[in-house]
Amino acid sequence: MAPKKKPVKKKNSGRVPLENNAKPEDLSTLSKKELNERARKFSKQYRVTDGDKFQLKKYSTIPDVDMGPEEKPLIKQTLQLGVEELAELQDKMYAQDKWSLLLIFQALDAAGKDGAIKHVMSGVNPQGCQVTAFKVPSAEELDHDYLWRCQKNMPERGRIGIFNRSYYEDVLVVRVHEPLLQAQKLPEKFVTEDIWENRFKDIRNYEKYLYRNGTKILKFFLNVSNKEQKKRFIERIDNPKKNWKFSTADVNERNYWDDYMKAYEEMIRNTSTKESPWYAVPADNKSYARMVIVSAIIKAMIDMGLEYPKVSNEEIADLKATRKILIDEK
Ligand code: ATP
Numbered sequence: 001m002a003p004k005k006k007p008v009k010k011k012n013s014g015r016v017p018l019e020n021n022a023k024p025e026d027l028s029t030l031s032k033k034e035l036n037e038r039a040r041k042f043s044k045q046y047r048v049t050d051g052d053k054f055q056l057k058k059y060s061t062i063p064d065v066d067m068g069p070e071e072k073p074l075i076k077q078t079l080q081l082g083v084e085e086l087a088e089l090q091d092k093m094y095a096q097d098k099w100s101l102l103l104i105f106q107a108l109d110a111a112g113k114d115g116a117i118k119h120v121m122s123g124v125n126p127q128g129c130q131v132t133a134f135k136v137p138s139a140e141e142l143d144h145d146y147l148w149r150c151q152k153n154m155p156e157r158g159r160i161g162i163f164n165r166s167y168y169e170d171v172l173v174v175r176v177h178e179p180l181l182q183a184q185k186l187p188e189k190f191v192t193e194d195i196w197e198n199r200f201k202d203i204r205n206y207e208k209y210l211y212r213n214g215t216k217i218l219k220f221f222l223n224v225s226n227k228e229q230k231k232r233f234i235e236r237i238d239n240p241k242k243n244w245k246f247s248t249a250d251v252n253e254r255n256y257w258d259d260y261m262k263a264y265e266e267m268i269r270n271t272s273t274k275e276s277p278w279y280a281v282p283a284d285n286k287s288y289a290r291m292v293i294v295s296a297i298i299k300a301m302i303d304m305g306l307e308y309p310k311v312s313n314e315e316i317a318d319l320k321a322t323r324k325i326l327i328d329e330k
């Protein structure tokens, strides 16, 4: 076990300031086109495009609009609209059967991964979506390369796949805790100081390969502050209904906060690409995080140019003939 380090609080120096007490907008009167344009603009501010220069401290953990109790109905309505739009897009993607969408969620504990997944997918036809949670690898999984267990769970065409954790754990927790790398049973000659750079390169190539084969990947880092994580852990202890979620091991991981932040920063810097971007989602407010996520998914799906399959004139004639047979049935 690595020696324990003192917990260090993350500074929120990069937070986006509230401008004139900005409020969420009423979106109910907007046309679909305008709504989609809002989703695009809203999510853009959290999409990582600065590659090599990416710095986590420049991304806020808190919303940049007022999320007080007064705004609750508006936020609820915005989320509802987003989920409905998402469901419609997913229906088209399923019918078209060409693209698949992979949503990767990475975060420290209590950042709200589970809730975000549950909410975002609440309107989607369960037939068109599959969720996989990646835990500590089993003995069988450790007998393979780290992408193996993920490849087995890639979404089929037309479907949305959700990874609750992913191969990115292999450049995060495995990087922070040296013994986990040893447990991967790699030939010694590959365990060098270049291993993380090499993994980033392999992941970039892997995601490029997937994209060229019709899998769009969006990656969400739920960016929670040290203070908010502490608050949520205490809530899990104080609320009997949340006790089952609490784990002392998760609290111990707080001792490695700085190491995790460094690992996340390097990972995002090295693996955010135009085709498969990372979103650094402010996660101190759960509703806000969900709005960012839904917007990013809508943007990506619109960019796919999804359409219901076109029916040929011949097929229309067939449909009409069949309709007549049904009507004439005695
Ligand atoms: P929840 O706690 O909400 O159920 P979770 O995703 O935290 O969800 P856990 O079973 O608590 O699920 O934790 C999974 C653990 O597995 C995490 O600590 C994660 O870092 C670890 N893990 C995932 N992939 C790997 C890996 N490749 N090597 C080592 N540990 C891993």
Ligand code: MG
Residues within 6 Å of the ligand: 109, 247, 250
């Ligand atoms: Mg956990």
